[in-house]
Amino acid sequence: MAAKTYNIPELDKKLADRRYHLSDSNPDFTKDVLKTSRTIANMCFQCGTCTGSCPSAPRSSYRIRLFMRRCVLGLENESLTDPDLWLCTTCYSCTDRCPRDIAPTDVIMAMRNLAFKRDIIPKNFLQTVQAIYKSGHGVPNNDVNRAARTKLGLDADPPTTHSYPEYIMGIQKILDHFGLKENADRILKGD
């Protein structure tokens, strides 16, 4: 069976090599994922119920079971640099069906958090951060919608940060506490 290629020679070579190299393993990665995900990922026995339940699996090379294995084996680079990491819709079907009561969805979320610490993150995630920093909303209001709201008897802007912009400063302080806006701007600029 032909393997999917990402046109990233190093990654393609890695994926073609099915052997487990101890030198690729970082035991701290497993610990970090367990801590952030707050689920017992180390209990996975690779039954594949997760992949069988996954709506992304039939239409891509994304395999949640593979990420579970990588987690247990501490394969940090392989996990965080695989573009498939971002194809989970977080529907939690795998979590509901896991016979070991693990939440594979939360393992993916933890890995994405760890990827972000290495500046690996799709643009659209960061654009949401910028929108919220500016207006408090990930999907802000617009003029067409304002007109429609008025016709419905609603205020043109909802009673959120849109009508009370004085609350935006608090949101900015929270995001700045984590340096999130700064990181988002920096990563987007680098692209």
Add this chain to the structure above:
Amino acid sequence: MHEYAFFLGCIAPNRYPGCEASAIKTSEKVGIKLLPLKGASCCPAPGAFGSIDLNVWYAMAARNLVLAEEMKKDIALICNGCYKSIWEVNHILKHNDELRDQVNEVLAEIDMQFKGSIDVFHLAELYYNEEICGLQKIRDSVTTPLSGAKIACHYGCHLMKPQKERHFGDTENPMWFEELVSAIGAEPVQYRNKMQCCGAGGGVRGYDIVHSLDITNEKLINMREAGADAITELCPFCQLQFDRGQIEIKEKFGDVYNIPVLHFNELLGLAQGMSPQDLALDLHGINCTPFLKKVL
């Protein structure tokens, strides 16, 4: 009257204002008063923010929760994504002292403190709850039963899943949403793989739109096979994915469905006699007129 702080989120007020208007009007007819939650923000989007840094997600959601705590009101909301952020962060912080202390350290910078003094509900679960509203009250509020309308119910993901942390029971083949739809006189249809995701969540819609729409397309095929006249859901983001998604699917894959997509509140509004103009149905991507002609 049961009073709640109405958490709006983003897509309902800023893309489908009919969802917001109908929620306020329909709930009032069954004894639920939704009060504005001043200064609320994005929940924040669980897919985007949860993926970037869960600690930011906790703190941002906690800020919204504190606004309602200050009002001394429980929160009602109409979006599954918001439910994931607001309900789940409330639940986690109530039960995890270490995390709550961490979050409160951040909130102290803006003179706020999470106390854990309120609860969070989806408006649909309040409608279904006999102690608050219940099916009979919904039935009694209907003036224009949507008889003859075949409706496909889309539950969405983040309201009921993960099952172990929620309280909605079975997530393989639940029927409570269908009961709500029956209560307004419409006929819910069963379709293959009913509980499948709409495809929008987890940041996938923004990351890989074709992949995301392919999931939506599969659901639409199954809904059409069941003869659905319209789709109803409990989440404006699912609504956007099915509604605007059908236009994108037509462009990208050439498949045409023209199945209108209405939030349950909009459907309930129609059954309670609200006009299509009161619901801003003209903002929907898929024309609702043929469906309206059939049911009204």
